[in-house]
Amino acid sequence: MSMDYRQSSETLLHGEFGVYPSKGIRYALSLTPTGLHIQRLVPKPEDDQRTVLPILDMVGCHTMRSRGSDEIFAYFLIYSYPLKKKKVAMGSTRTRQRLVRTFRVDEASDYEHNQVIAEKWATAIKCLIQGVPISSDTEISPTLQPKPRRLMLLLNPCGGRGNALQQCHTHILPIITEADISYNLIQTERQNHARELVQSINLEEWDGIVVISGDGLLFEVVNGLMERPDWEDAIKMPVGILPCGSGNALAGAINYNAGFDQAMGSELLLNCILLLCRGTVMPMDLVSVTTCSGARFFSFLSVAWGFISDVDIESEKYRHMGSARFTVGTMVRVASLRTYRGRLSYLPVLDAHRPISRSITLSPNGNLSPLKSHVNGPEDDLLPPLNQPVPKSWVTVEEDFVLVLGIYQTHLGADLFTAPFSCFDDGLIHLFFVKAGISRTALVRLFLAMEKGTHVGIECPYVVHVPVRAFRLEPLTRKGILTVDGERVEYGPIQAQIHQGLSNIISGCDRIRMTSF
Numbered sequence: 001m002s003m004d005y006r007q008s009s010e011t012l013l014h015g016e017f018g019v020y021p022s023k024g025i026r027y028a029l030s031l032t033p034t035g036l037h038i039q040r041l042v043p044k045p046e047d048d049q050r051t052v053l054p055i056l057d058m059v060g061c062h063t064m065r066s067r068g069s070d071e072i073f074a075y076f077l078i079y080s081y082p083l084k085k086k087k088v089a090m091g092s093t094r095t096r097q098r099l100v101r102t103f104r105v106d107e108a109s110d111y112e113h114n115q116v117i118a119e120k121w122a123t124a125i126k127c128l129i130q131g132v133p134i135s136s137d138t139e140i141s142p143t144l145q146p147k148p149r150r151l152m153l154l155l156n157p158c159g160g161r162g163n164a165l166q167q168c169h170t171h172i173l174p175i176i177t178e179a180d181i182s183y184n185l186i187q188t189e190r191q192n193h194a195r196e197l198v199q200s201i202n203l204e205e206w207d208g209i210v211v212i213s214g215d216g217l218l219f220e221v222v223n224g225l226m227e228r229p230d231w232e233d234a235i236k237m238p239v240g241i242l243p244c245g246s247g248n249a250l251a252g253a254i255n256y257n258a259g260f261d262q263a264m265g266s267e268l269l270l271n272c273i274l275l276l277c278r279g280t281v282m283p284m285d286l287v288s289v290t291t292c293s294g295a296r297f298f299s300f301l302s303v304a305w306g307f308i309s310d311v312d313i314e315s316e317k318y319r320h321m322g323s324a325r326f327t328v329g330t331m332v333r334v335a336s337l338r339t340y341r342g343r344l345s346y347l348p349v350l351d352a353h354r355p356i357s358r359s360i361t362l363s364p365n366g367n368l369s370p371l372k373s374h375v376n377g378p379e380d381d382l383l384p385p386l387n388q389p390v391p392k393s394w395v396t397v398e399e400d401f402v403l404v405l406g407i408y409q410t411h412l413g414a415d416l417f418t419a420p421f422s423c424f425d426d427g428l429i430h431l432f433f434v435k436a437g438i439s440r441t442a443l444v445r446l447f448l449a450m451e452k453g454t455h456v457g458i459e460c461p462y463v464v465h466v467p468v469r470a471f472r473l474e475p476l477t478r479k480g481i482l483t484v485d486g487e488r489v490e491y492g493p494i495q496a497q498i499h500q501g502l503s504n505i506i507s508g509c510d511r512i513r514m515t516s517f
């Protein structure tokens with residue numbers, strides 16, 4: 001679907017309505033692809049001021065009848081969550097507040113006709129919210145209504161500050177009910193619970209799997225889907241995230257992709273709930289990561305070594321602080337800065353389309369190569385086995401590193417805008433490395449600038465960024481921490497290749513291309 005129809009200001013529906021409770025007030029309503037224009041008619045206002053309820057702030061629309069059986073009026077209710085400024089002790093902050101507008105359809109002299117009109121408005125509004133294309137020529141009838149969606153919600157009660165269940169009951173469930181989304185809510189009981197669960201679900205029963213947690217639980221879901229014999233179909237199941245963890249990188253990326261201002265905490269959560277209610281789906285790259293024992297993971301976020309993985313894992317002890325744990329962890333690690341010797345090889349983007357020869361799947365002793373771990377998932381056609389040299393077209397650097405990071409989302413945390421140029425399905429791994437020799441001040445400056453994404457403009461000879469399709473990292477320092485999507489993996493040589501658009505993410509955004517789930 002193209003974006004054009006949303007940008008147009010054509011009037012799709014127009015009508016005059018009362019409100020509830022009545023009080024004689026009347027409004028003229030015009031529905032355009034981007035908003036509901038509301039003009040008061042009675043009592044007549046002094047100026048011609050109109051208010052606009054943006055479609056982007058709406059989550060759903062229901063019709064209703066009043067209790068009395070002789071009541072001829074029908075009503076439609078629009079649920080929206082506009083951003084409002086809120087005063088706090090240190091100034092002001094923004095928050096989304098629930099706003100329900102109820103309009104009374106009283107044009108006809110019988111309920112049935114008024115109900116048809118109310119349904120027509122509700123249908124049109126729901127279509128616009130969910131990105132179903134309609135124009136002024138569209139015959140708007142209930143058959144146009146997007147089908148109700150069924151979501152599997154997986155909630156980690158231990159994620160972040162441990163308040164996911166409370167957030168779920170306060171914000172998530174009431175809003176998705178207004179959006180006509182039906183759901184099964186499952187609380188994970190232990191590590192790997194979600195991973196096992198998604199291995200045996202009937203894909204036909206669900207329109208999406210949404211984690212209410214940090215990025216760690218989605219990592220389990222993605223890998224559980226890839227472990228299924230029908231992984232090719234399973235990984236197409238739209239996945240989503242409602243941020244209730246301490247590492248909310250993917251939520252940060254979804255929020256940015258939708259054009260919202262960078263947000264944290266409940267503002268980020270509410271933005272993501274709104275986008276989930278819209279429900280549009282985009283392809284998302286996955287990176288296949290192979291570790292030294294031959295284990296293979298599918299990653300949607302990052303591979304990290306050195307400073308970043310140290311902070312991530314060492315700050316686990318400050319989990320009660322929520323996302324502030326990373327700030328504290330960063331300060332501690334800057335104070336005792338470490339460097340790691342390693343060999344980093346990568347396939348720069350220019351050479352990326354040439355797959356390596358199939359013959360290298362046999363190791364020198366004739367045994368089957370590490371592709372033994374290649375049970376499911378697409379072939380890593382750019383990667384030789386870990387025990388064989390990288391192709392000559394690759395670039396290799398041997399250095400003392402402060403950090404190495406392969407990232408394929410814009411954000412490394414909700415407030416870490418690490419790769420501003422990244423897109424969900426650009427087929428790129430953004431490889432960053434910071435070499436030893438960088439001063440502590442420059443490193444701190446780099447991370448502070450990362451909050452706004454301005455670090456990419458900073459000239460620093462110790463910081464390198466290369467877009468690649470595949471890379472291999474061979475640590476030469478004996479001890480260290482390697483993470484994939486923030487989860488610790490075995491330490492040793494590791495390699496990765498991008499698989500463009502392998503999965504589907506519920507991004508809720510129609511900025512780029514999309515389909516509905």
Ligand SMILES: Nc1ncnc2c1ncn2[C@@H]1O[C@H](COP(=O)(O)OP(=O)(O)OP(=O)(O)O)[C@@H](O)[C@H]1O
Nearest residue numbers: 159160188189190191213214215216217245246247
């Ligand atoms: N009930 C549970 N008890 C303990 N651990 C769990 C439970 N459910 C899920 N987990 C594990 O918790 C880990 C972290 O979850 P999640 O990402 O949701 O939270 P988080 O606070 O953002 O953590 P992190 O940033 O460390 O990933 C996941 O790896 C998951 O396997």
